Amino acid sequence: MDVQLKRGLLDVCVLAAIKSEDSYGYQIIKEMKPYIELSESTLYTILKRLESADQITVRSVEHEGRLRKYYHITDVGLSRLDEFKEDWKEILSIYDFITREDIGNE
Amino acid sequence: MDVQLKRGLLDVCVLAAIKSEDSYGYQIIKEMKPYIELSESTLYTILKRLESADQITVRSVEHEGRLRKYYHITDVGLSRLDEFKEDWKEILSIYDFITREDIGNE
DNA sequence: CGTAATACATCATATCACGAAGTATATCAC
């Protein structure tokens, strides 16, 4: 899919991926893969951004010798998801604008 | 609305705005305003981009002493609109991912 | 005559997705 279209969706997708259960980088990518693909570098950029914006918190866990960072959604993050649902209404209206007059343009 | 969400939608919106009838900068902004706002600098950047990609053509017209550039959508531009409709299906699936499990998470 | 509207153009800036490359461990095949 077009890179530009993904923007704006990515942050919200990551929030949605950890909404019901805390998760870590690799897991998040796997969960999102069927819907929207993103590289590791992209994900970690996003996670940093979300953390800076207090939309998620991080906790490090030792797992089989490897470090794992579990991400947890905050109330701010949950609000962001709610805001997205409002934005979605606008997007639908834009979609209508784009696809209007498909049949016949007298 | 979130800037990032607008990206990807903007190009296609501009194409849609001139789809049924050739139009010029100021008119395009006015037509899009109820759905999605964009500044002049943004629009002209987009128009240049679309022209480079052969999705639109330009023709200058003298109108009451002022210069007007009328933009016309090409076949490539029309294809772009069709592609967007395919992308839209993916976006809907992403939307489902984002909003899933809204009620109860066992 | 000044202000607002029309119309297009350029520049600098900030944001961002991504590929490439790196570090480190565990597991599995040969």
Place this chain on the structure above:
DNA sequence: GTGATATACTTCGTGATATGATGTATTACG
């Protein structure tokens, strides 16, 4: 046991892009 593969996170550089600020120029209105 050695190489390949999967897991897991990090850093860097690049290119794309939306936008505000600013500029130029004409017309219309009060």
